[in-house]
Amino acid sequence: MRTSRHKIALTAATLSAALFVTLGVVASAGANRNVTVTLDGGTTRIYTVGDSDPVDASSLSKRFGVTITAVTKIESESTSSTTTSSTTTSSTTTTTTTTPKPKPKPRPKPHRRATKPHTTPRTTARRPSTSVATGTLGLPGLTPLGTPDDLIANFSIPPFLLPIYQAAGIEYGIPWQVLAAINSVETDYGRNLSVSTAGALGWMQFMPATWDTYGVDASGDGVADPYNPVDAIFAAARYLKASGGSSDLHAAILSYNHAEWYVADVMHRAQLLAGLPDDIVASLTGLSQAMFPVAGKASVSTAKGAGDSPDSVTIGSLPNAPVVATGDGRITKIAKQRDGRSTITLRDAYGNEFYYRDLGNVAQRYVTRRDRSVSSKDLSKELKLNLHPEPTDTATAPSADESPTSTSARRRLFANPARPAAYRAGGAEQLAEAYGPNDLSDWFTVPVNIPRKDAVIKPLKKGSTVIAGTILGHVDTKVGSPRGSIKFAIRPAGKGAPVIDPRPIISGWKLLSAASRGANGARSASLGKGAPTIGQVLLLGKSELARRVLTDSRITIYECGRADIQAGGIDRRVLATLEYLADHGMNPTVSSLHCGHPYLSKSGNVSEHSAGAAVDVAAINGVPILGNQGPGSITDHAVRALLALQGNMHPHQIITLMSYPGTDNTLALADHDDHIHIGFHPADSASPGALVSSGVVLGGSKWSALIGRLREVPNPRVTTKPSRYATAVKTHD
Numbered sequence: 001m002r003t004s005r006h007k008i009a010l011t012a013a014t015l016s017a018a019l020f021v022t023l024g025v026v027a028s029a030g031a032n033r034n035v036t037v038t039l040d041g042g043t044t045r046i047y048t049v050g051d052s053d054p055v056d057a058s059s060l061s062k063r064f065g066v067t068i069t070a071v072t073k074i075e076s077e078s079t080s081s082t083t084t085s086s087t088t089t090s091s092t093t094t095t096t097t098t099t100p101k102p103k104p105k106p107r108p109k110p111h112r113r114a115t116k117p118h119t120t121p122r123t124t125a126r127r128p129s130t131s132v133a134t135g136t137l138g139l140p141g142l143t144p145l146g147t148p149d150d151l152i153a154n155f156s157i158p159p160f161l162l163p164i165y166q167a168a169g170i171e172y173g174i175p176w177q178v179l180a181a182i183n184s185v186e187t188d189y190g191r192n193l194s195v196s197t198a199g200a201l202g203w204m205q206f207m208p209a210t211w212d213t214y215g216v217d218a219s220g221d222g223v224a225d226p227y228n229p230v231d232a233i234f235a236a237a238r239y240l241k242a243s244g245g246s247s248d249l250h251a252a253i254l255s256y257n258h259a260e261w262y263v264a265d266v267m268h269r270a271q272l273l274a275g276l277p278d279d280i281v282a283s284l285t286g287l288s289q290a291m292f293p294v295a296g297k298a299s300v301s302t303a304k305g306a307g308d309s310p311d312s313v314t315i316g317s318l319p320n321a322p323v324v325a326t327g328d329g330r331i332t333k334i335a336k337q338r339d340g341r342s343t344i345t346l347r348d349a350y351g352n353e354f355y356y357r358d359l360g361n362v363a364q365r366y367v368t369r370r371d372r373s374v375s376s377k378d379l380s381k382e383l384k385l386n387l388h389p390e391p392t393d394t395a396t397a398p399s400a401d402e403s404p405t406s407t408s409a410r411r412r413l414f415a416n417p418a419r420p421a422a423y424r425a426g427g428a429e430q431l432a433e434a435y436g437p438n439d440l441s442d443w444f445t446v447p448v449n450i451p452r453k454d455a456v457i458k459p460l461k462k463g464s465t466v467i468a469g470t471i472l473g474h475v476d477t478k479v480g481s482p483r484g485s486i487k488f489a490i491r492p493a494g495k496g497a498p499v500i501d502p503r504p505i506i507s508g509w510k511l512l513s514a515a516s517r518g519a520n521g522a523r524s525a526s527l528g529k530g531a532p533t534i535g536q537v538l539l540l541g542k543s544e545l546a547r548r549v550l551t552d553s554r555i556t557i558y559e560c561g562r563a564d565i566q567a568g569g570i571d572r573r574v575l576a577t578l579e580y581l582a583d584h585g586m587n588p589t590v591s592s593l594h595c596g597h598p599y600l601s602k603s604g605n606v607s608e609h610s611a612g613a614a615v616d617v618a619a620i621n622g623v624p625i626l627g628n629q630g631p632g633s634i635t636d637h638a639v640r641a642l643l644a645l646q647g648n649m650h651p652h653q654i655i656t657l658m659s660y661p662g663t664d665n666t667l668a669l670a671d672h673d674d675h676i677h678i679g680f681h682p683a684d685s686a687s688p689g690a691l692v693s694s695g696v697v698l699g700g701s702k703w704s705a706l707i708g709r710l711r712e713v714p715n716p717r718v719t720t721k722p723s724r725y726a727t728a729v730k731t732h733d
Contacts, residue, residue, distance in 0.1 A: 202226025
């Protein structure tokens with residue numbers, strides 16, 4: 001979208017020889033070959049590759065991000081003057097690095113909106129191939145490059161940007177790594193926002209005229225601002241989609257900047273990002289969407305007390321400020337310290353652990369949704385579908401206030417719990433559970449979706465499942481002191497992950513809040529005026545997302561499942577998947593979340609449903625899954641749409657009667673003839689994603705190196721005020 005600040009032209013052969021273009025090191029290129037290929041759809045294109053590079057259709061498709069059906073001619077550059085498409089000079093046998101010519105201003109498409117030739121209405125499912133085993137599945141592929149050590153040593157993405165890239169990528173069908181790579185080339189992830197010599201501006205360097213066409217108000221503040229990272233990244237994804245990026249990444253990136261060296265640079269960086277270990281993307285994305293652990297105005301400083309971990313911080317606050325759950329999760333530890341203060345450990349749905357130390361007090365009780373159950377017979381009647389009964393098992397799921405590894409004794413109930421002796425011996429809890437809370441705001445620091453009549457009070461202890469924003473206790477406050485404090489640390493998901501310095505993550509929480517709420521902080525009000533897009537939905541807070549699903553008329557959920565959502569027990573990825581299907585014109589009917597599903601699966605493993613991390617869809621647009629599977633069926637349409645989910649939203653399992661060779665998360669099981677099972681795993685056990693497929697587990701030393709790297713790299717500045725380049729609201733398409 002502008003004349004790049006880079007002063008070195010990088011050919012494809014040069015990029016293959018160098019591991020990191022970001023280091024500014026360019027290896028000398030050897031002899032090159034010009035390869036003429038035919039793309040899917042009949043278009044002919046010429047690519048320049050190294051003399052030793054593979055030139056088969058599969059390798060070239062992965063390298064350049066396009067679908068190549070045939071290689072028709074291979075010529076040495078020394079015997080041919082043919083050049084790569086869109087270049088301006090003839091190639092020679094000896095390649096030298098030159099300063100690229102300034103990029104021309106993108107030409108607007110005449111007499112029509114640029115998005116029309118390349119887009120399909122979201123309400124129309126993409127037509128699948130005649131065979132389930134063939135056809136394009138998911139998004140254009142990226143071949144991972146680099147080693148974990150090198151990737152971590154050069155990692156420079158501020159974590160708060162990860163969910164933004166992924167949300168925009170999912171909405172517009174562009175690999176999130178490509179959006180991040182463009183952001184890296186153009187402004188170093190927002191760290192250099194100066195206007196280019198050509199007049200390009202903002203986070204993704206749009207020319208003002210191009211911004212007028214493609215700028216969107218993804219942040220929901222009422223204006224489209226190129227200096228708001230959410231607006232700018234979504235606009236870039238929109239531009240790439242309009243340029244055919246869902247099927248031809250090379251052509252789309254070339255339209256963003258009309259230079260082959262630029263395309264090669266972006267694709268190389270994207271491939272490096274695709275090589276990141278799976279734990280990085282999943283854990284950092286989950287961590288970046290957590291809440292601040294103390295309510296109200298607070299400060300963060302390095303912990304300096306005796307025995308403090310070097311990777312913990314002190315959070316100072318107002319006296320007796322509430323300490324809250326950073327996300328939905330399970331309490332794994334509550335203990336008294338030697339000095340009389342308390343400690344709590346919370347594990348969230350992704351497997352990340354949050355350590356709270358030096359609390360002044362721990363809450364004795366918490367509020368959740370009253371437990372409910374449903375039979376398969378009642379469920380079939382409620383949804384008016386013919387559903388098979390779930391297999392019964394002898395094991396039962398631990399209750400919300402019971403540790404899965406503990407043996408609970410039968411609880412004593414009192415005939416008159418209000419009597420003094422009975423009250424002290426457990427009658428207080430009995431009365432609290434019977435009558436429920438008077439005001440939910442006494443128990444949470446954020447709005448929740450639990451109906452007052454269904455709210456129940458339970459003892460807070462090890463094994464309790466809590467909602468984000470639940471008050472867990474209060475900061476320690478010395479008598480007469482104007483300030484209180486706690487110690488706080490994080491252990492990310494992943495085998496062998498250490499406790500890390502939480503400061504880069506905490507900084508990201510503030511930046512994501514500023515970016516996603518927009519310049520005027522009016523996100524919720526603005527989005528409430530119209531239906532949010534799927535990208536906007538993915539950036540909603542968990543409570544807002546749950547409320548959106550519960551009020552979305554396109555999504556049908558059995559009553560007991562609605563109670564699961566109201567209680568905050570359903571993974572945000574499951575909720576976002578339901579919105580994703582509805583946004584793609586496939587309105588789901590949900591037959592199973594947590595309630596009504598056995599604790600163990602048929603294979604004897606603990607079901608993903610038991611953790612609220614899975615959903616069964618029994619119908620699409622009112623058409624039952626039962627009797628409607630196979631190539632070209634409504635089930636096939638839905639599975640293909642789900643395969644385009646990327647990053648943290650990539651499902652661990654999609655189970656039907658159908659198999660999809662070449663995918664890493666689909667499975668055919670005979671007992672899934674009446675529903676689509678969509679499941680997610682916590683980050684420490686998740687399978688590799690569609691685009692992030694290195695399969696590398698991030699060990700303790702690598703986590704420490706990564707956080708050390710994030711401490712060294714400065715965060716960009718995110719303003720909460722609109723820039724003078726902000727324009728009137730544009731709708732998505």
